[in-house]
Amino acid sequence: MANISMLSDKLRIKILSFLPTKVAISTSVLSKQWEFLWMWLPKLDFDDYHNTNGDFNLSKPSYLCQYFIYKNLSLYRSPIIESLRLRIRLRSLEHKDFESWVAIAVSRCVRELSISYLPFYRDPNVLFPTSLYTCKSLVTLKLEGFKILVDVPRMACLPSLKTLELLHVRYFDKDTLRLLLQGCPILEDLFIHRVGNDNLKGTVVTVPSLLRLSLHIDSTCSSGGNIIVTPALKYFYFEDYKAEDYYCESFSYSIARMPELQEANIIVLRNPQELLEPLTYSRRLSLRVAFNSAEKTVYRDGIVFGQLEKLELHICDDDWSKLLVQLLKDSPKLQVLSLIVDSKSRFVGYKPVSWESSVPDGFLKSVETFKFKGHKGRLEERHFLNFFFKHARYLKSTSILG
Numbered sequence: 001m002a003n004i005s006m007l008s009d010k011l012r013i014k015i016l017s018f019l020p021t022k023v024a025i026s027t028s029v030l031s032k033q034w035e036f037l038w039m040w041l042p043k044l045d046f047d048d049y050h051n052t053n054g055d056f057n058l059s060k061p062s063y064l065c066q067y068f069i070y071k072n073l074s075l076y077r078s079p080i081i082e083s084l085r086l087r088i089r090l091r092s093l094e095h096k097d098f099e100s101w102v103a104i105a106v107s108r109c110v111r112e113l114s115i116s117y118l119p120f121y122r123d124p125n126v127l128f129p130t131s132l133y134t135c136k137s138l139v140t141l142k143l144e145g146f147k148i149l150v151d152v153p154r155m156a157c158l159p160s161l162k163t164l165e166l167l168h169v170r171y172f173d174k175d176t177l178r179l180l181l182q183g184c185p186i187l188e189d190l191f192i193h194r195v196g197n198d199n200l201k202g203t204v205v206t207v208p209s210l211l212r213l214s215l216h217i218d219s220t221c222s223s224g225g226n227i228i229v230t231p232a233l234k235y236f237y238f239e240d241y242k243a244e245d246y247y248c249e250s251f252s253y254s255i256a257r258m259p260e261l262q263e264a265n266i267i268v269l270r271n272p273q274e275l276l277e278p279l280t281y282s283r284r285l286s287l288r289v290a291f292n293s294a295e296k297t298v299y300r301d302g303i304v305f306g307q308l309e310k311l312e313l314h315i316c317d318d319d320w321s322k323l324l325v326q327l328l329k330d331s332p333k334l335q336v337l338s339l340i341v342d343s344k345s346r347f348v349g350y351k352p353v354s355w356e357s358s359v360p361d362g363f364l365k366s367v368e369t370f371k372f373k374g375h376k377g378r379l380e381e382r383h384f385l386n387f388f389f390k391h392a393r394y395l396k397s398t399s400i401l402g
Helices: 009-016 021-029 063-069 095-107 130-134 176-182 273-279 320-329 379-391
Strands: 043-047 083-089 112-118 140-144 163-167 189-194 203-206 212-217 224-229 235-243 251-255 263-269 284-289 310-317 336-346 369-373 397-401
Touching: 095 112, 095 130, 163 176, 176 203, 189 203, 203 212, 212 224, 251 273, 263 273, 284 320, 310 320, 320 379, 369 379
Parallel strands: 043 083, 083 112, 112 140, 140 163, 163 189, 189 212, 203 224, 212 235, 224 251, 235 263, 263 284, 284 310, 310 336, 336 369, 369 397
Antiparallel strands: none
């Protein structure tokens, strides 16, 4: 220890930066030289999710609350915080503690801020100071927890923010998300996971700079309208578990074209017409439609996936062959075809499809790789495979797994 203590403060701080934050803080008891050294660390990471001592006595604060928020953070000395990560589970914190903690982080020009707060349901919502939504230094912001209430001022501005994750949070009102995104002029990555009672009537994402978008909508969410305007988007993941049935509210999709799109993954429980038509520029497409009406086409005639090279179709019901016929007809450059039988497939009755008259010859000259996972030997599968191997003369690789 004497040899380490002879090192410069800068070098000792560098050594501490490789240790877990709690371990780094514990070195403050070694000597006067080490007492406040951890307060110059550029990154702080506190994870209360895993209680190694098995102590879930909620009548007393955890190590995190007692030594970080209540005693130490206000004394933090570094003028810049590169990263602050806080994860709390089954612990109660007061609203004022979050306000104070976030305000200090913002005052230290924090670049990455990640907060995950999952207390018990009886605990009140927590808000953050308005200074969070006008922080000029923030590059990455991640918020997780149904007790986090996002309340964005109308003059919100995060000029440096490039990555934003909002998981299971609640919003002050239906305009909150729109106001937040409106204040992020260079946002590139957006991940939203909506849950029921989040106060949104729909999902509005209008971000010209966005490159990657992941949007999850739980079945308990308010339907409303989903508006997406992201002309620079390269990756799109959309998962919507709202089903089209008697009990659902009205809903709609309004999605602008995505001319730069490279990859799209779509999971829906209803006809995906409004989702697929804006994705015609995509090179890779993964599609899972759980309940497709036999009386409807998936999208209108005239739509062509002119750049599509890889198609992954999850088989979920008896109408999968009709969906595949339509996609194959409209994908002249398709090279890789993957079929995956979904573990929750619903098969009731099969109406034969005339493959020979439905699929043009052009399809057979482009597909080079074919994969079929979850093959059960059903009549519909046999009909397709007989047609496919009879005509797919340029096939280079095949894999069929049960």
